[in-house]
Structure formats: C-alpha cells, structure tokens
Amino acid sequence: MQIASLPYVDEHATVIAAGTDDVWRSLGETLDRSFLRPGAVGYARLVGSTDRTASGPRPLAEGSTIPGFRVVTAVPGRELVLKGSHRFSSYALIFRLEQVAADRSRLRAETRAAFPGLAGGFYRRLVIGTGGHAVGMRRLLSAIRRRSE
Template structure:
C-alpha cells in the first residue's frame, strides 16, 4: 500500500490493562473486522480491494498493526499502535490516512470525514478493543480460558 497517504487524524483510548492483554484483544478485533467486512452489503457499491476492505500490511508484536485497502473512491490505511500509559495502563492509538482522488473521492471524503462518521467509527473500534480487553473473548473465540 502507498506509504505516502495523507494523514487524516488520530484517536486514543486508555485501557487499564497490561499491553499483552490489549495486544490479544487488538488481534481478535482486527481478525473480526476482516471477517465482518466481507459480509457488508455496502461493499458491493464500493468495490473494495481486498474484498474485506482491509488487509494486514504490518504487524509488530505488541506494538503495531497496520491495515490497508482501497475502493472506488479512496485508498486508506488504519494503524493501531500500543504505547505505555500511566499506572500500568496501555494506550491504543488509531492513526488514519487516506487519499480521495477525483470528484467522486472528494464527495466521498465529505460524506465520511466531513460528517464526522469516520470519528464515530474509529471511536467505536477503540471502545470495542477496550471492552474486549476487559471481558476477553467469547466462548467460541480463540483464547477463551
């Protein structure tokens, strides 16, 4: 994926758990995200590559997972980074990058970025990772004790 995508924004959530637990939750979340994207009916319109909308393009154990993709109206990258927070907490950062070429790309950017839908979606992702860190995987997910 193009490493020169323009920066969009960063969102951060504090998780009161050690990095190992947060990393496990982040991996489960990204795996789930990749699976659920394949069933999203909106993707028929967008025509994403890969089909799930994202592919893992970088994984640095307990530090970073980068997801990249493209569709008819944009090229994008979402980078989750883990850093140490105060009091043994872990901070989960979500860095977003994207290019929106042409008139259709500009309209798409206005719909997704301009309306703050992107902020809502990214915040939802971060909260999901935090919740999974606290509750752990469900009974049918790997890693359940």
C-alpha cells in the same frame, strides 16, 4: 501508493487498563469481529474494495486480510498497519500500542487516506465530513478497550 504519502486524516486514542499483550489480542479479535459482520462485508463489495474477504493467519499477521484491509505490518504488542483501497479511496489505518504503566496501555489509531477525483471528494465529504468516520473509530477503540479490560 505508499502509506507515508497518504494524507493524514485523524488520530484517536484511548487508555486501557490492561497490558499491551492483552490489548494486542483484543485488537485482532475486535477487528475480525467488526469487519466480518455481514454489513461490513457487503460494504467492502459495494465500494469495490481490493480485499473483500478474511484470509491469512490469525492472530493477524503480515499478509492477513479482513474485508477492506490487508495487514502490511504486524509487530505484536506494538504496531498493526492495515492498508486498503476501493473505487473512491486509498487508505491506511495504523494502530500503535504503548505501555504507560504496569497495567495500562495507550492505543492510538491513525487514519491516512487519499480521495482522488470528483467521486473521491464526494466520498470524503460523506465519510469524513459528516463525522461518521470519527464515530466509527471511537466505537472501535471502545470495543477494543472493553474486550481488553
């Protein structure tokens, strides 16, 4: 499934007191650190994620993987696009960086996802409907901000 055809879910953003190069480095490090934890690796296996291990170049580049995701686009300092799928969903997480001042950057994280079938609908209610996804995204952006600053 093409990313553009995935339904929009949400977008979260934060302003970070650092340049885009520093934020880019922190983004990759934080994603690796977050998704390589035993709980995240186990979850990727439990739901049958296509990509269940970390592989490929670091810093993250096109073709790199972390549990649950494959990097499909990596433009350092500008955009990182992750795509994944499992039994209940096909999804993408798109990070966009922009310089807003000499020492400030805006990091946006857009989520797109399809949840096919009855099981997919239940999974959507469980993950999106409870607010769990939004909490997770805010925590992830906060961790990237702390690491960058």
